Amino acid sequence: VTAATVSGTPSRAELEPRLQRLRDALEEGGLDAALLVSSASVYHLSGTAQNAQLIVPVRGEPLLLVRRDLERARAESALGAVEPLVSLRGLEPALRALALGPGSSIGLELDVLPAADYLRYAALLPDRRLADAMPAVWAARAPKSPWELEHVRAACAQGSAAMHALPGLVRVGMPEADLLSELAYVMRAHGHEGTVRFRGLNSEFWFGQVLAGASAAVPGPTETPLAGPGLSASQGRGPSRRPLAAGDAVVVDVTGLADGYVSDQTRTVFLGEPDARLVSAYETCRAILDACEQLLVPGTPASALYERGLEVATEAGLDAHYMGFGPDRIRFVGHAIGLELNEAPALARGVETPLVEGAVIAVEPKLLFPGLGAVGVENSYVVRAGGPERLTLAGDDPIRVEP
Amino acid sequence: VTAATVSGTPSRAELEPRLQRLRDALEEGGLDAALLVSSASVYHLSGTAQNAQLIVPVRGEPLLLVRRDLERARAESALGAVEPLVSLRGLEPALRALALGPGSSIGLELDVLPAADYLRYAALLPDRRLADAMPAVWAARAPKSPWELEHVRAACAQGSAAMHALPGLVRVGMPEADLLSELAYVMRAHGHEGTVRFRGLNSEFWFGQVLAGASAAVPGPTETPLAGPGLSASQGRGPSRRPLAAGDAVVVDVTGLADGYVSDQTRTVFLGEPDARLVSAYETCRAILDACEQLLVPGTPASALYERGLEVATEAGLDAHYMGFGPDRIRFVGHAIGLELNEAPALARGVETPLVEGAVIAVEPKLLFPGLGAVGVENSYVVRAGGPERLTLAGDDPIRVEP
Numbered sequence: 180v181t182a183a184t185v186s187g188t189p190s191r192a193e194l195e196p197r198l199q200r201l202r203d204a205l206e207e208g209g210l211d212a213a214l215l216v217s218s219a220s221v222y223h224l225s226g227t228a229q230n231a232q233l234i235v236p237v238r239g240e241p242l243l244l245v246r247r248d249l250e251r252a253r254a255e256s257a258l259g260a261v262e263p264l265v266s267l268r269g270l271e272p273a274l275r276a277l278a279l280g281p282g283s284s285i286g287l288e289l290d291v292l293p294a295a296d297y298l299r300y301a302a303l304l305p306d307r308r309l310a311d312a313m314p315a316v317w318a319a320r321a322p323k324s325p326w327e328l329e330h331v332r333a334a335c336a337q338g339s340a341a342m343h344a345l346p347g348l349v350r351v352g353m354p355e356a357d358l359l360s361e362l363a364y365v366m367r368a369h370g371h372e373g374t375v376r377f378r379g380l381n382s383e384f385w386f387g388q389v390l391a392g393a394s395a396a397v398p399g400p401t402e403t404p405l406a407g408p409g410l411s412a413s414q415g416r417g418p419s420r421r422p423l424a425a426g427d428a429v430v431v432d433v434t435g436l437a438d439g440y441v442s443d444q445t446r447t448v449f450l451g452e453p454d455a456r457l458v459s460a461y462e463t464c465r466a467i468l469d470a471c472e473q474l475l476v477p478g479t480p481a482s483a484l485y486e487r488g489l490e491v492a493t494e495a496g497l498d499a500h501y502m503g504f505g506p507d508r509i510r511f512v513g514h515a516i517g518l519e520l521n522e523a524p525a526l527a528r529g530v531e532t533p534l535v536e537g538a539v540i541a542v543e544p545k546l547l548f549p550g551l552g553a554v555g556v557e558n559s560y561v562v563r564a565g566g567p568e569r570l571t572l573a574g575d576d577p578i579r580v581e582p
Numbered sequence: 583v584t585a586a587t588v589s590g591t592p593s594r595a596e597l598e599p600r601l602q603r604l605r606d607a608l609e610e611g612g613l614d615a616a617l618l619v620s621s622a623s624v625y626h627l628s629g630t631a632q633n634a635q636l637i638v639p640v641r642g643e644p645l646l647l648v649r650r651d652l653e654r655a656r657a658e659s660a661l662g663a664v665e666p667l668v669s670l671r672g673l674e675p676a677l678r679a680l681a682l683g684p685g686s687s688i689g690l691e692l693d694v695l696p697a698a699d700y701l702r703y704a705a706l707l708p709d710r711r712l713a714d715a716m717p718a719v720w721a722a723r724a725p726k727s728p729w730e731l732e733h734v735r736a737a738c739a740q741g742s743a744a745m746h747a748l749p750g751l752v753r754v755g756m757p758e759a760d761l762l763s764e765l766a767y768v769m770r771a772h773g774h775e776g777t778v779r780f781r782g783l784n785s786e787f788w789f790g791q792v793l794a795g796a797s798a799a800v801p802g803p804t805e806t807p808l809a810g811p812g813l814s815a816s817q818g819r820g821p822s823r824r825p826l827a828a829g830d831a832v833v834v835d836v837t838g839l840a841d842g843y844v845s846d847q848t849r850t851v852f853l854g855e856p857d858a859r860l861v862s863a864y865e866t867c868r869a870i871l872d873a874c875e876q877l878l879v880p881g882t883p884a885s886a887l888y889e890r891g892l893e894v895a896t897e898a899g900l901d902a903h904y905m906g907f908g909p910d911r912i913r914f915v916g917h918a919i920g921l922e923l924n925e926a927p928a929l930a931r932g933v934e935t936p937l938v939e940g941a942v943i944a945v946e947p948k949l950l951f952p953g954l955g956a957v958g959v960e961n962s963y964v965v966r967a968g969g970p971e972r973l974t975l976a977g978d979d980p981i982r983v984e985p
Contacts, residue, residue, distance in 0.1 A: 187814035218784040218803075218818075228818035230784070230803035248801040248809070248910065255815045289698040293783055294690065295714070297697035311698070360770040367763040372813045373788035373820070380696055381621040381633070385776035398651040400621075400633035406651070410775045411590035412658045413842025413921065415621075415631035417776070439816025507651065518816065 187438035189226045191257035193326050197224055197319050202237050204315035211283040212236040212274070213312040214300075217291050219376050219518040220316055222439060227255035232264060236277050244273060271303055281305065286312025291378060317523040321515065322537035327440060328561060328570075331516070331539055334435030334442035335559060335570045337369040341433045342446055342573040349448055351425055351582045356410055356418040359389040362433055372436045376519040384520065387433040389418045391450070395430050395553035398507040404545040405430060405553060425451040425582035428461070428552045430545070434520055441516050443541035444571040445557030451582040453552065460546040461554040461577055463495040467544035468556055468575070471512065471526075475540060475560050475567035480531045481524035488512040488544055500546045513542040516559060538562040539570070590841035592629045594660035596729050600627055600722050605640050607718035614686040615639040615677070616715040617703075620694050622779050622921040623719055625842060630658035635667060639680050647676060674706055684708065689715025694781060720926040724918065725940035730843060731964060731973075734919070734942055737838030737845035738962060738973045740772040744836045745849055745976040752851055754828055754985045758821040759813055762792040765836055775839045779922040787923065790836040792821045794853070798833050798956035801910040807948040808833060808956060828854040828985035831864070831955045833948070837923055844919050846944035847974040848960030854985040856955065863949040864957040864980055866898040870947035871959055871978070874915065874929075878943060878963050878970035883934045884927035891915040891947055903949045916945040919962060941965040942973070 201224065205213055215221055215233045221243075222228040224235060229252040231245040244264035245252040253261045264270070279285065285304065287297065289311045301309060323331065341362040348361045363386040367373070377384040381400070390397075390407045399406025399416040408419040423429060427450045435442035447461055467488040474484050489512075492501040502509045511527035514520075516539050524532035526542065534540065540562060545555030556575050560567035604627065608616055618624055618636045624646075625631040627638060632655040634648040647667035648655040656664045667673070682688065688707065690700065692714045704712060726734065744765040751764045766789040770776070780787040784803070793800075793810045802809025802819040811822040826832060830853045838845035850864055870891040877887050892915075895904040905912045914930035917923075919942050927935040929945065937943065943965060948958030959978050963970035 187816045216783065218786065222816050222818075226815060228803065228812075228816055247803055251800075251802065251818065255818070287697065289701070290696055291783060292697045293693055294695045294697050294700035295692040296783075297700065298692070357771070360767065363770075364763065364767050367766075368760070370813070372817050374786040374817070376786065380619065380694060380699075383621065383777040383779065397654075399654065400631065400650055409631075410773070411841040412629060413590045413625050413631055414775050414777070415625075415654065415658070438814040 188255050189257065189326060193324060194224065194226060194257055196324070198235060198241060201235055201315050201319035204318035205286055206237045208315055209284060210237070210286040210310055210312070210315065212277070212279050213286040213315060215288060215312065215316070217288050219378070220288060223320060223518055225256045225258050227252045232270065234273065234277060236279060239277055242273060242277060244269065267299060267303055274304065281307065284308040284310055286310050286315060288312055288316065320517055320522055321535050323517060323539050327517070330438040330440035331442060331570060333370070333437035334440050335444070337366045337371050337435030337437065338433050338442045338444040338571060339573050340369045341365050342444065345431060345448065346578055346580050349423065349429065349450060349580045351450065352422045354420040354422055355389045355391045355394060356420055358423065359386060359418050362386065362389070362431070366433065366435060370437055375434050375436050375441055378519045378521055385417065389429065389431050390553065391421065391423050391429040392427040392552045393550055394419055394421050395428070396504060396547040396549045396551065398503065402509055404502040404509050404543070404547065405432065423450055426453055428453040428457045428554050430553050430555050432557060439518050441520050442571060443516050443520065443557060443559050444573070445543055445555045446573065446575065446578055447554045447556065448578045448580055450580050456548060457552055457554050460497060460500065463492060463497055464544040464546055464554055464556045465575065467491045468542055468558065471542045472567055475534065475562050477534055477536045477562060477564055479534045481526050481534060482528055482530050484526040484542060485510065485512045485528055492546070497546055500548060502545055504547045504549050512544055513540060515539060516541050534562045536562060536564060591658050592660065592729060596727060597627065597629060597660055599727070601638060601644060604638055604718050604722035607721035608689060609640045611718055612687060613640070613689045613713055613715070613718065615680070615682050616689040616718060618691060618715065618719070620691050622781070623691060626723060626921055628659045628661050630655045632658070635673065637677065637680060639682060642680055645676060645680060647672065670702060670706055677707065684710065687711040687713055689713050689718060691715055691719065723920055723925055724938050726920060726942050730920070733841040733843035734845060734973060736840035737843050738847070738975070740769045740774050740838030740840065741836050741845045741847040741974060742976050743772045744768050745847065748834060748851065749981055749983050752826065752832065752853060752983045754853065755825045757823040757825055758792045758794045758797060759823055761826065762789060762821050765789065765792070765834070769836065769838060773840055778837050778839050778844055781922045781924055788820065792832065792834050793956065794824060794826050794832040795830040795955045796953055797822055797824050798831070799907060799950040799952045799954065801906065805912055807905040807912050807946070807950065808835065826853055829856055831856040831860045831957050833956050833958050835960060842921050844923050845974060846919050846923065846960060846962050847976070848946055848958045849976065849978065849981055850957045850959065851981045851983055853983050859951060860955055860957050863900060863903065866895060866900055867947040867949055867957055867959045868978065870894045871945055871961065874945045875970055878937065878965050880937055880939045880965060880967055882937045884929045884937060885931055885933050887929040887945060888913060888915045888931055895949070900949055903951060905948055907950045907952050915947055916943060918942060919944050937965045939965060939967060
């Protein structure tokens, strides 16, 4: 395997601005270095997803310490220093050689780093301060380069293929889980890589959601507007074996995955004529999306989109149905996407992080009616000073299918 | 949603022996309670995979504290105490009420609990000793009940369906990734739930592996015998777009998933006539499997299967090819399965844990030849005093397909 035989290997020129954003944010946070281990972070900053630990000092060159496979990591990564890591004991001398000895502050991915590993670091790296690298990691990830956007566009094309196939696939009597299987099959045929990265413990995820009729309003364990019944209690979320029925609103939320980058898109199918409240609520979702689009410019605090959407929902008398129902409401209306489906910032209450030029943001207004169903629409956008560039290009009228 | 509307909800009688094994192992380890959060552990011991924290004291009743969705957790779980958890601050008084106040020892899932959560617990639960619950969790999980085995059998039936369809799907020129898509589609049509749980950071997994010819011997980031090139550097593992070719040995490793329980099975397709070394190595894989089967009885140390397989490989002159090649060899020949694909014990060098009656074990001898390919065979078994019961029933001759 050489770099030439695999796609998705960023050049050093592509990596450098990412590394510099990380360094700047680390320094601003009072840290001397980051030590990163999640595959998304390691890939983002080194160009390889092999099993490795990436040290990025605020000053000096990054060092990629590879457990396996070293040869592949060397072929794939444009970094200059790619060395073997035989044992975690190798970390201490490596840090010391980078002037990260006792007294230095090392940022870790505390949101996903297992506690056992954290405790191991604490034991192996005496007299370092171990802190949270995630604010810096998200600062490095937020703006996407033209090279990255190409991959997001390829992922969006997979989503479009699914949406294009959708009207021909939907039929009364088909279990909602089977419709998701069909859409997954279509996206795989268009190059979908399978395992969308959803950061965090218990973030099981499979291509997206197909939730029809009352299923769509079933709350669940996830911090997402739609949870769904799932196929069994052991899963507890996602599509079920409930058959699609005439009069269903079918919410279809699919994620593409190309060269590690995701897309996120939702459309609603009207299978026949759903309840008038759902039909009208869909127009409110579009009004929320329109209102949010106005705010997708650099400098907008992420929370502003959630709050603006809530205003529009409230004007329509649907605030109790916005992003969940009643006490189950989720306080966000979207999120950044990239190498992970749930990148920061979330467009959530209290998140004041300003959007940056080049960020890719999914806005997904959804309205839920317990016992009746849900409707929603979602697009992914690039934040631009002149206004957002929309990446998910399928039309956002309801998809009407005769039962 | 009520318990009646979802499958996979274990009765209290089903849960009780699991809880008792956990309590016994906690006590043996000097712990007063476990506080569990991974969806697999919470589901195993409470019957719901909703977002919750499960406290199991050595003495007294378990308490399930639910973030969301409370109503579903109450409908699904047979536990008596299922209460809301509004904030993590609720944990301290809850523990105190269970006589787990200052001075008590609480076991956590240190292998997957994020460091940030660990630090939060440490701050919110002063004067408790926080220790590792995993030895007790694995002791609780190891023996599968007849009820659990029914679900494993259902998962095996999905794998059998894939293997049955395989000869009709394989064709020269098809990318190996596309063959895995086809097999995934077949398994979904047979009820596969999609997201196989593979415990640990960066354990991205999608249905299994299809690796053909030289691809099969490409090492990668995973602690598994077969890694594969993957579709891009951002994934770095798994099938690639390499087209199947006449003369390929195609290793097909698929996992079923029914009501949360997995199956694991590997077969090798000979697409025409592979290199004689591969054909002969396949017979060595079968000899290893036969030798390991003899050891699948209660009391065998897990490592004994790895070592026995190595002996057989060495007798055949293939020790350098056993479970990887040269320095890339993985020191195991299989693993327990259940609610996660990589349950303990691993059949690995140095793991002296004895197999127990009712454990479900996947044995997967594989032999790798760099530049040429790999072969392998794998079955899942129940450990029984009278000798193992094989769960993956498809014949294990090489599957011969004319190119």
